[in-house]
Amino acid sequence: MSSPAPIHPVNPVPPRHIGIIMDGNGRWAAAKGLPRLEGHRRGAERLIEIIDACIDAGVNTLTVFAFSAENWKRPLEEVSGLFKLGEWILRAHLARLEKRNVRLHVIGDVTALPEFVRSPLEDVIKSSRGNTAFNLVVALNYGARQEIVAAARSLAADVAAGKLQPNEVDWSAVESRLQTAGMPDPDLIIRTSGEFRLSNFLLLQSAYAEIVFASVFWPDFDKAQLQLALAEYAKRERRFGQTREQLQPSDQR
Numbered sequence: 001m002s003s004p005a006p007i008h009p010v011n012p013v014p015p016r017h018i019g020i021i022m023d024g025n026g027r028w029a030a031a032k033g034l035p036r037l038e039g040h041r042r043g044a045e046r047l048i049e050i051i052d053a054c055i056d057a058g059v060n061t062l063t064v065f066a067f068s069a070e071n072w073k074r075p076l077e078e079v080s081g082l083f084k085l086g087e088w089i090l091r092a093h094l095a096r097l098e099k100r101n102v103r104l105h106v107i108g109d110v111t112a113l114p115e116f117v118r119s120p121l122e123d124v125i126k127s128s129r130g131n132t133a134f135n136l137v138v139a140l141n142y143g144a145r146q147e148i149v150a151a152a153r154s155l156a157a158d159v160a161a162g163k164l165q166p167n168e169v170d171w172s173a174v175e176s177r178l179q180t181a182g183m184p185d186p187d188l189i190i191r192t193s194g195e196f197r198l199s200n201f202l203l204l205q206s207a208y209a210e211i212v213f214a215s216v217f218w219p220d221f222d223k224a225q226l227q228l229a230l231a232e233y234a235k236r237e238r239r240f241g242q243t244r245e246q247l248q249p250s251d252q253r
């Protein structure tokens with residue numbers, strides 16, 4: 001009997017940029033009878049493991065949704081616990097991130113963050129500026145609609161000041177005013193916990209992203225889960241609006 005034909009991935013190149021909506025920390029904790037913050041703590045540890053796994057997989061940029069502009073509606077205890085956790089995780093793993101040549105970026109309105117988070121974040125953003133192996137982008141107090149409104153205001157101000165003509169407002173003028181200016185668009189968005197939504201995360205940048213929904217809660221999203229998501233991505237043919245016949249090999253990335 002002949003062996004089955006090997007399955008060739010359609011898209012053999014790893015995603016250059018992955019965005020992750022790390023969802024389900026609270027439900028993970030509740031299912032184990034633990035406080036919600038314990039779910040966030042385990043989620044933060046998972047994030048460190050997934051950063052390593054992304055670097056090893058040849059990914060260049062990872063954007064994680066750590067705190068949405070809407071998360072302020074949560075109980076104060078959870079909000080302040082999340083910020084303390086963010087500060088702790090940064091401090092605890094700084095040497096490791098440095099060793100792996102990781103550059104830290106933040107998107108979102110950081111001016112509203114407590115000083116004890118903002119200050120160490122700004123220090124690491126500065127000190128990691130020369131790191132080139134990997135970009136870790138943390139979305140903190142981020143919302144895509146808020147980002148789009150800010151870009152629209154900046155365009156309107158430039159038009160009002162005569163620096164820009166209305167007919168010069170094109171995609172590149174919009175893109176250069178987004179907080180992700182200069183970064184490649186995400187190729188793959190992963191959302192954990194079995195929810196099928198984008199929840200105001202990188203809405204414009206994800207126009208052509210492949211989306212993978214994982215059923216596990218974020219604290220259970222380990223390296224093997226990432227490999228599954230990457231295998232799913234490898235099966236996707238990226239067409240960017242073109243016909244299959246028009247595709248160039250460079251479209252698969």
Ligand code: FPP
Pocket residue numbers: 022023024025026027028040041043044047065066067068071082083085086087089138218
């Ligand atoms: C969603 O789970 C997760 C968050 C709102 C926070 C994500 C944060 C981390 C993984 C820790 C890293 C933290 C920082 C600040 C860098 P959920 O609470 O919405 O879960 P649920 O839907 O099950 O309630």
